[in-house]
Every structure is written in C-alpha cells, then in structure tokens.
Amino acid sequence: MGDYDRPVFFHLMEYAANADRDVVDMVSGNPDWEPPEALREGLAAYVSADVDTFQYPPSEGLAELRAEIAARRGVDRERVVVTNGAGEANYLAMAEALESQPGDEILLVDPVYPYYHKRTELLGGTPTFVAADADGRVDPAAVRAAASDETAAIVVNSPNNPTGAVYGRETKQELVDIAERHDALLVSDEVYDHFVYEPDAFESALAFDSANVAVTNAFSKSMAITGFRVGYGVYPERLVDDIRTRHMLVNVAGSRPAQHAVLHALRETPAEYYERNRSMLEERIDAFCAALDAAGAEYTRPQGAFYVMARFDGYPGTLAHTERLIDEAGVAGMPGDAFGESRAEWLRFAVVTPRAEEAAERLANYFG
Amino acid sequence: MGDYDRPVFFHLMEYAANADRDVVDMVSGNPDWEPPEALREGLAAYVSADVDTFQYPPSEGLAELRAEIAARRGVDRERVVVTNGAGEANYLAMAEALESQPGDEILLVDPVYPYYHKRTELLGGTPTFVAADADGRVDPAAVRAAASDETAAIVVNSPNNPTGAVYGRETKQELVDIAERHDALLVSDEVYDHFVYEPDAFESALAFDSANVAVTNAFSKSMAITGFRVGYGVYPERLVDDIRTRHMLVNVAGSRPAQHAVLHALRETPAEYYERNRSMLEERIDAFCAALDAAGAEYTRPQGAFYVMARFDGYPGTLAHTERLIDEAGVAGMPGDAFGESRAEWLRFAVVTPRAEEAAERLANYFG
Structure with missing residues (x-):
C-alpha cells in the first residue's frame, strides 16, 4: 500500500x-x-430503548436479523454473519479463501469494482483479470481457462457495477463448477439484486448447493442506506466458524442502532x-x-x-x-x-x- | 484459527x-x-435527517467528529481515524505494525485482554508475554528485557482490563522509549480513561511527541454504548495513510447513525x-x-x-x-x-x- x-x-x-x-x-x-418508512420507524423506536439494548449485540449480528435473512435466503441461520456492509462481507470471504487455500490467486473480472482489486492486494493475494465482453458479461470459458489450483477465490458482482451486466443461471452454474473443480471459493456479491430490469435474468449463487460458494449482500442499496453499514455473508458451513472469528477479531460486532432499524424495515416493508x-x-x-x-x-x-x-x-x-x-x-x-x-x-x-x-x-x- | x-x-x-x-x-x-441525554437526542435528530445523510460518511469518519476528537486530544485531525470501536482501532494498529516492521513479535502484558492475544495470532504475529506484578502493573524493565528488533508492537491497556492497574507518566515514558529504540509501535488502548480513581495517576501516551505511538479509544464505555461501535485511533503521521487505506478496504466506512449520535453527545454532554x-x-x-x-x-x-x-x-x-x-x-x-x-x-x-x-x-x- x-x-x-x-x-x-x-x-x-x-x-x-x-x-x-x-x-x-x-x-x-x-x-x-x-x-423505507419502517427504517426510520425502527430507528426512532431504538432511540428510547433500554440501556441494555445499547450494549454489544452478538458478534455475528442480532439473532432476529440473522433469522429474517436466513428465512428469506432459504439457508441455515448458522451460515449467516451480519457484517459492516457488503464491503466487510467480501473482505471476510476473500481473507478466508486466501488463508484456507494453498493458492494466492484471486480471479476478478475486468472491468472491476476497484475495491475487489485493492482488497486483493491488501490481503497479499495476486489478482488475475478475466476480460468481460463488450456488454460486460463474463465468458465462463475464459474463467475456466484462467482458473487453476492456484486460484483461491473467484469474485463476481451481478448485477454488475459498473457494466450493468446480469449473470444468469447458466453462467452461475459454470462459475460454481469451476470453483468446485479447483476447490476455490466463488464469492458472489449480489448487492444490486433488487435492481434487475429483465425478468428472470438474475440467479443467486445460493441456488446451487455448493460448499464452494459465499454470497454477500447488504441493505445499502435496496433500502437506500449506504451509510448504515449493514450487510451480510452467507458462507459455507465449513468456513463460517473461521469467518465469525475473523469478524470478531477485526470488528468485535456491528453497530446496533443500524441493525435494529434494518430488522424492523426488513419485517415491515412491503414489496x-x-x-x-x-x-x-x-x-x-x-x-x-x-x-x-x-x-x-x-x-x-x-x-x-x-x-x-x-x-x-x-x-x-x-x-x-x-x-x-x-x-x-x-x-x-x-x-x-x-x-x-x-x-x-x-x-x-x-x-x-x-x-x-x-x-x-x-x-x-x-x-x- | x-x-x-x-x-x-x-x-x-x-x-x-x-x-x-x-x-x-x-x-x-x-x-x-x-x-448521555444528548446521545439519544442526537440519534433522534438523525431519524428525520435528509436521505443524503443516510449515505456513506467519509471512510475516515465524519469530519466534524474527527475535528471534535482532534481538538480534545490536541492532535492534528489528519491523524484521527474513526473506527468501528476500539476493537477495530487496535486491529488497524497491530496489522499496520506487523506490515511496516520487519519483526513479527507483539509484546503483550499477562494478564491480557484476550482479544489482543487472539488478534495477534489472526494477523500471523507471535505474541510474547511480559508478566505484570501482583497489582497488575507492568515493569518497564521487564518490557525492555523482552523487546528486540523483532518487536513490531507493544500493546498496553491502561486503565487495565482485567486488573484495574493504571500506568502513570513514568511507565508510559519508558514504554515510548522502548518502542522508539526498536522502531516498534506502542499501541496504547485508553478506552477506560474516564474511569480513574486516583487523581493524576493516568497519563495518555499522547503526552509524548513520538512517531512510534498509536493511541486507541472509544465512546463505548465513557458513554455507555458498547453496541454503537464508535471508536478512534490517533496514529502517527507516517502510518496514518496506510491505516486509512486498510480501514477503507476492510470496512469501507463506519456506521453513520452511531457517528451522528456520538458527535452530538460529545459536543453537548457536560463534564x-x-x-x-x-x-x-x-x-x-x-x-x-x-x-x-x-x-x-x-x-x-x-x-x-x-x-x-x-x-x-x-x-x-x-x-x-x-x-x-x-x-x-x-x-x-x-x-x-x-x-x-x-x-x-x-x-x-x-x-x-x-x-x-x-x-x-x-x-x-x-x-x-
């Protein structure tokens, strides 16, 4: 740096x-x-909460918030870690991939969301770029050609910033296969999943039952609260304990007022x-x-x-x-x-x- | 892990x-x-703030909050980074010390606040313990004997959890000297500085003008808000750019509702x-x-x-x-x-x- x-x-x-x-x-x-209206309501209710409620939340996030997320994503609550935005969720996934895999390479798509690239360097990983096509879509064959046993993680973002590309079921399936073949971690950042303009174009990586997939997300865009810093990762069972430990040792816990507001908004906001x-x-x-x-x-x-x-x-x-x-x-x-x-x-x-x-x-x- | x-x-x-x-x-x-009353007031005012105010704060913290902290601590605002509690402030200091120094040893006092020890291991450092005396005080001569050019950081906590010991001016001066001699970073966690029961017993490490001192703190204890996760580090000028980058790549930014509440409380709370x-x-x-x-x-x-x-x-x-x-x-x-x-x-x-x-x-x- x-x-x-x-x-x-x-x-x-x-x-x-x-x-x-x-x-x-x-x-x-x-x-x-x-x-959402309920976001302000949830925060307003928290203002006059008991002082107990102003103290450390569980490190992995409020239990009710994890339960709401788990129910919506159809996963076991134990796999959900509430993070300081999708940024920390991605950081935890990438750090864990580099630590738990022998290789130090992280595959990224060019054009790239700059944080992925710089975070890779911070973590001592080696970024390898796979070029997207003119429309910003990634060609799974190109990812397959670039991947090797040196690959610790493949990080993708769909819907994509900056291109707006959305990876569908077929692409995601191929990315999961590639990750499994090289025992790499597919980190699927889905923070724009509420903003898809072609019906059925989007598929979450959670649709595939794989121990090599981490899905990251946040309420930053969907609830228009980028400053609240409430995100989450759904991590593979085999990695989630280590990831919780890392989260605890870096941040202790997330900020509780924001978690309470998001919990209320998640429950009460209509489609x-x-x-x-x-x-x-x-x-x-x-x-x-x-x-x-x-x-x-x-x-x-x-x-x-x-x-x-x-x-x-x-x-x-x-x-x-x-x-x-x-x-x-x-x-x-x-x-x-x-x-x-x-x-x-x-x-x-x-x-x-x-x-x-x-x-x-x-x-x-x-x-x- | x-x-x-x-x-x-x-x-x-x-x-x-x-x-x-x-x-x-x-x-x-x-x-x-x-x-503090003003803490709830500050949060209540934020509830109805404009949506702009719900978006990303500056990565290094709200400018006004950093200015208030800098003024109270008598340091340049550029040295202040607002963090997700003292936990992240310590993490950033320890990670930076290990990255910027050749050695991988971190000196800790036994008894130790367990996070320091586990965080050292997470970061790939080697913890070396210096035993405190029966009253929990650290003997600077023992620290001097343990320190070497392998020492990347010396982490101390005064007032101390768990012993309640407070390190005075003389001890702090010696710790600063040892850090300078080995070009290590003295990380002085002062999160209990509002709770000292012997007048003048406490001295902040900021009292010494040294490029080898990082002081960490938080509002968690002083404002009874451990769950808000608002802390800060005052880092040496030579390290603060790298530390800001690391903070940004790990967390992007801190949670804004909590920062607004603390800012108001810091300004309005009487002694x-x-x-x-x-x-x-x-x-x-x-x-x-x-x-x-x-x-x-x-x-x-x-x-x-x-x-x-x-x-x-x-x-x-x-x-x-x-x-x-x-x-x-x-x-x-x-x-x-x-x-x-x-x-x-x-x-x-x-x-x-x-x-x-x-x-x-x-x-x-x-x-x-």
Whole structure:
C-alpha cells in the first residue's frame, strides 16, 4: 500500500460541488430516494430503548436479523454473519479463501469494482483479470481457462457495477463448477439484486448447493442506506466458524442502532417499496439511454444495477476528461479507467438523480 | 484459527441467565448506566435527517467528529481515524505494525485482554508475554528485557482490563522509549480513561511527541454504548495513510447513525455526566472491596476501569469454578484463566450492577 488512496469518486464529487456552474451529479452510487418508512420507524423506536439494548449485540449480528435473512435466503441461520456492509462481507470471504487455500490467486473480472482489486492486494493475494465482453458479461470459458489450483477465490458482482451486466443461471452454474473443480471459493456479491430490469435474468449463487460458494449482500442499496453499514455473508458451513472469528477479531460486532432499524424495515416493508424504486430507476435509465441514442453515443444498456457506461468518440475515460466534462458540459460521471483497462475509453454515469435525462441532453449538446 | 471461539463471557451470561436461582451478573463489561441525554437526542435528530445523510460518511469518519476528537486530544485531525470501536482501532494498529516492521513479535502484558492475544495470532504475529506484578502493573524493565528488533508492537491497556492497574507518566515514558529504540509501535488502548480513581495517576501516551505511538479509544464505555461501535485511533503521521487505506478496504466506512449520535453527545454532554458515573463506580468498588475484606479474600483494588480481581483459597479461576459460583453462590464473574496463566487462581468481577455490594456479601457467606 502506498499513499492514502482517496477514492476517485470522493474527489469528483468535491470537484463537481466546487464547479462554477450547475452540475448534474452522476458520480457516486448513493441512492437519492427515500429509505423505507419502517427504517426510520425502527430507528426512532431504538432511540428510547433500554440501556441494555445499547450494549454489544452478538458478534455475528442480532439473532432476529440473522433469522429474517436466513428465512428469506432459504439457508441455515448458522451460515449467516451480519457484517459492516457488503464491503466487510467480501473482505471476510476473500481473507478466508486466501488463508484456507494453498493458492494466492484471486480471479476478478475486468472491468472491476476497484475495491475487489485493492482488497486483493491488501490481503497479499495476486489478482488475475478475466476480460468481460463488450456488454460486460463474463465468458465462463475464459474463467475456466484462467482458473487453476492456484486460484483461491473467484469474485463476481451481478448485477454488475459498473457494466450493468446480469449473470444468469447458466453462467452461475459454470462459475460454481469451476470453483468446485479447483476447490476455490466463488464469492458472489449480489448487492444490486433488487435492481434487475429483465425478468428472470438474475440467479443467486445460493441456488446451487455448493460448499464452494459465499454470497454477500447488504441493505445499502435496496433500502437506500449506504451509510448504515449493514450487510451480510452467507458462507459455507465449513468456513463460517473461521469467518465469525475473523469478524470478531477485526470488528468485535456491528453497530446496533443500524441493525435494529434494518430488522424492523426488513419485517415491515412491503414489496411495493422495492418495486417502486426499481421502476423509477428503469424509467431514468430509459430516458438517459434515449438521449444517448439521440446523441449518437455508444453505450451499454444495463440489465441491472443503476449505472450506464457510455463512450464518446475521441473522449477517453480519464480523470482529466471527467473533470473537463464537469466544467464544460455540467455533467459529472466516473472515468472508466478507474474500473480497469478494458473500459479506459468509457465513462460511467449513475442514475441516482432525477435529472438523468437532462444530463443526457447536456451530453448530446456537448458532443453533438 | 480453529472452531468459532465464542467468547467465554457470552457463555457465562447465558449460563447465569438460565440458572435456577437469582444471580448477580458481574460477567461482562457492559455499562448498566444511562448514556448521555444528548446521545439519544442526537440519534433522534438523525431519524428525520435528509436521505443524503443516510449515505456513506467519509471512510475516515465524519469530519466534524474527527475535528471534535482532534481538538480534545490536541492532535492534528489528519491523524484521527474513526473506527468501528476500539476493537477495530487496535486491529488497524497491530496489522499496520506487523506490515511496516520487519519483526513479527507483539509484546503483550499477562494478564491480557484476550482479544489482543487472539488478534495477534489472526494477523500471523507471535505474541510474547511480559508478566505484570501482583497489582497488575507492568515493569518497564521487564518490557525492555523482552523487546528486540523483532518487536513490531507493544500493546498496553491502561486503565487495565482485567486488573484495574493504571500506568502513570513514568511507565508510559519508558514504554515510548522502548518502542522508539526498536522502531516498534506502542499501541496504547485508553478506552477506560474516564474511569480513574486516583487523581493524576493516568497519563495518555499522547503526552509524548513520538512517531512510534498509536493511541486507541472509544465512546463505548465513557458513554455507555458498547453496541454503537464508535471508536478512534490517533496514529502517527507516517502510518496514518496506510491505516486509512486498510480501514477503507476492510470496512469501507463506519456506521453513520452511531457517528451522528456520538458527535452530538460529545459536543453537548457536560463534564458532570462523566464525573457522576465515575463516582458511582468508585462507590460500588468501595462497597465490593469492603465486603471482600470482611470475607477475608485477597483482591486487587482497581486504580481505574471497573473490574475487581479477587482470589479465594482453594478456588481457582476456571470456567468450571465460575459456573459453580453461579449455581452455589448466585454470583457470576469471569474466570481469571481467560486472561492468561498469571491470573489462573483469580476471578474477575465487573461492577456494572447496582448489586455489587450484595454480590460481595454472597461471596463472603459462601467462602466464609
């Protein structure tokens, strides 16, 4: 590790905020919609709870919260560890894979969510990248060719940030097979699973009964609470004890006010809440993509998550170009090169603003 | 790591709760007193905050919270990282020490807070124990004799759990000198610094201007909120960038509701709140020790923190004996052997109950 690696998105959000003009912020993946009503209710109830309830929760998470998660995912509660967001859930899976396997290689898909790559390096692992196709989908044959007994883990994210690709049943089955063949751990980060725009496109890795699968998730996106840091991992029985120990020795336990709020929201939030947000995002994506079409831009229409990658001729996806776009077009996105070489010509736009269509029109005017 | 190491105190709390008789619970270090009023106020205000405020806080903690901490500790804000409790603050310091130093040894004091020992093993370090004296104080000469260029870190806790010892200026100065001589990191865990019963006995390691000192702390005990998980580290400038990166890659960020509540409480809580709890604990300790005197027990009167270690002839500090004490005397403590060999004949009692005096009388009757 070297200098403190301030994430590019913090820099760009600041840059956009300090710009001399109106800027549509499409940088971060921070939801701009309301959390469930029951989330605020649950937190409000906790405010006046007994002081006992302000003390350490169980290290592995509130028992009721684990039970709710286990019931929804159809797994044994003992396999569920509540974590400090999906970030810690992924960290625990990757650290355990490297410790329990002889190999030190972690297979990642390029373009990559930058945390996976940097976390691999922090843990002393060796990242190997498998290139996705133009639409962001991973070719299982390419993963199979790259995997070996040196492979400790294969980390995938579907629906995918940044490409919006969704891996279906067949791809997931092949990834599970590859993990089993090399006794690696398939870490399936499914944090965008509430945001899928093609019916039945998505399959959770939990659909496969395998001792080589860890599924990670969080309430950060589905409940619009990225700052609460409540996530979870569903880990294989053979690894979960070690993972609980690591979680305990790193964090002792998660933060209890957030866990209580999420527990109440999980129980009380109707399906319509999630459906409404999904529909709203789909409309934003439609409008944004239509304006990109009008601008003649190349882009990938996401099957899931809430990012659109677009490419403008002669305008590579670097930090400098992203800053120029803020200054000259009034639109802030993320440089594609932050996600790896394969998207160095692209820009990523998060549709976490009601002004997505306006932003696309600005892009059309600027590049048109 | 082996099987999930469920902390002994969880087991004993359950055992006590399931006992067939009334039991005074002196097992955990969970405060039983009220948090500051402003803590609940701060959390209540957050409940109705804008949705922006529900998203990722800065990875290193809310800027205002870091500023408040920095001002109180008299350090540059850039050195402060807000963590998931003192647990994570210690984890980050120990991991960084092992990574940045050639040696893999971590010096610990016996009796030891078990997390330090297990965390050292998790990180692949080699723990070396320096025995404390009968009162729980560490002899700097013994630390000097044990330290070498293999020493990556020296981890101390003052006021101390479990002994109640408080290390004064002279001891701290010597520990800083030893760390500097071997370019090791002195990790000074000061989480009980609001609970010192001898005026001027305590000195923070921040009193010494050294690039080899990390001070860790939390609001868990001082605000009676062990479940909120808000702590911090003040790290040397030369290490803080790497530590921030590690924190980000493990946890992304801390939980924001808890940080907002603590920020408000830190600003608005009068000194009387802390003084009142300190006095109350001192009275409980007085009463408990007086009853132990009456029982003819050997014990260590704590200079700080809120634990009393006691020894009863022919009654070693094992888990089995602790369970027997629950069943036969109606008092639940912690076995001394959970803290290392040197206290294998002792039991630890936490005065986190208004019934401390009653418990001591039960012990007097049982052993008398």
